[in-house]
Amino acid sequence: MLNYAWLMLVFPALGALVIALFGTRLGHRAISWLAPGMVLLSFGVAVWMFVTMLGLPVEERSHEVVLWSWITTGTFHVDVALLLDQLSITMALVVTGIGFLIHVYSTGYMHDDPRYPRFFTYMNLFILMMLTLVLANNYLLLYVGWEGVGLASYLLIGFWFEKPSAANAGKKAFIVNRIGDFGLVLAIFFIWTSLGTLRFSEVLTAAPARLATTGIATTITMLLLLAATGKSAQLPLFVWLPDAMEGPTPVSALIHAATMVTAGVYMIARSHILFALAPTSAAWVAWIGAITALFAATIALTQTDLKRILAYSTISQLGYMFLAVGVGAYASGIFHLVTHAFFKALLFLAAGSVMHALAGEINIRKMGNLRAKMPVTYWTFLIGAAALAGIPLLSGFFSKDEILWFAWQKSPLLWLVGAVTAACTAVYAFRAVFVPFWGKERDHKLFHHAHESPASMTLPLILLAAGALLAGYLGLPRQSAIEGWLEPVFAAGSGALATATPAVAGGFMRWVLLAVSALIALGGLAVAYWAFVRNTDVPRQVRESLGWAFTLAEKKYFVDDAYNALVGYIWDFGGWLARTIDQRGIDGAVNGVAGITGWAGGQIRRLQTGLLGLYALSILFGAVALVVWFVIK
């Protein structure tokens, strides 16, 4: 039964193809049914596969479907083949399930856009590529998906390409991702040369014996980490994600929050055996994740653009996932990935609903009291923000707590960074609730025109809110369903490094940390309420007392400016090289040769006077000279 998994890929491919070729003739209505319908069918197949898998014994749940042989030259052989196991089906369910809801939402959100068919072509293409990425059974096919989602991301960020900022943001995302992709390609080369295979299952069995000396494993995993920081917007390559908010909001929700940006986490989890063999790289993953989480959370506190707050929040939450996979808690990382997909997609879609109501206004300082006008959006946004903040019993609480617990076991310092981030998260999450939705309206004209969004937009919000409320119960402490589900995938390699996977169950300390997490979240809520509702003068005072530190965070720690300066220097150096070597050196030599030839020609051509008599005399004297020469000789 699992052999039918390829159907998952067929439906979005068909959707993208049909809409691309006949989109303008089909009309709005047909596309509104076709595009989400194809994703729904794909989701149906994923559910079917999932249910089938549940009915199988644990050892038969990992299944490979070889579709066709792709490349065969010499000893190098790669199939186009799918790997169905607990991890890939989890990812496929998230991608298609949330993807479907966002497609439905998009039919409302993009309704008046003149390039409606094109939008859904790209969206279906994205689903196809993302499924290729998560279902691939080898690194090369994963790379196809990896590049494919990058392409879809580029196309959709720059979807409104008439705006220079959107076009630039698209280019920026693509170029920054290219740096990471470079790492992935090199890592694939290294895996091939050291192991002779690219299939995940074979890497899993071959790696422990062949890579026992950690040198090459560290090289491979550091390159994989570079790739993951590009795709998942971690330090130092996170700069593209905030700019990616120039794309339509459903795109931000689907690609730049719920699915594509988690590809890095998925890829690291998929390569868990390699990271288990290279503890140094694993530590790097954890620390990069922790530092990015804190770094992005502090930036999120200072932004006033609703979508940018959410973008930095995404970077921060991805940092948590990196922290999790870095300390070897792969299942927790994937668990947080799933819950995050629900609540972050929800937050983005609700933000889109707000923008929709306010004619594209995105600055939270111009909003206010919107809960009176948009109750559904308000309540769903509130649930999403609470889940993000980690309010007890919501989804974010369980997954984040689990990550912090594993971080604590690895190093209390990592836990501390994570806990401080959690506090920041709670404050900015509720700031994003209180400032736009509570208080008094700040812009009368905007407020007057505000209205609740149509059902095609609010229905997905409600469904996602239900997910954000309930997804956490997949992974209760001590009895985690998702841990148990994913455990066989990661257990296969953990024998190589027994200490890499810490114990799930903890004693007393576990409950203490749980309580601390809960207190942090509630404390953050209280602080946000106090500062943004009761005493609205506080933020200004904080801003002024912090001074340069606040500016530093508000300007995103000048990372963008540093990159600009760096690229500027490289650019100037290239220009200098071109001027001196090319223009003066090479061009000088070429032009010099031409100049000398021209000068010589100018001198010699004076002989050609045009006087026939002179020519005749020259011939005569020449002939006479020859005769004299021969006679004398």
Added chain:
Amino acid sequence: MVPTSFYLILSALLFVIGVAGVALRRNVLIIFMSVEMMLNSVNLTFAALANHFMKLDGQVFVLIAMTVAAAEVAVGLAIVMEVIRHRDTTNIDDVNLLKG
């Protein structure tokens, strides 16, 4: 019987007159005629020396040279006609498009 040296002197004189005509005159037709004169001075040398050595080779050469000269005259005159038609001049100094 006229000595052979007389023929050769005459021939040399004719040749020098031809060279001077080509080098000094400006009229295309005169230059053309001077070229013919040089040609025929050489023919005269051939004939005189053939007579002197009592061999027919020189005579044959003269006949061939005259045949070639006839063809050459036809071509040369045609060129002269074209020059006159296009540039309306017989002055060779006015025909100097290829001047460097």
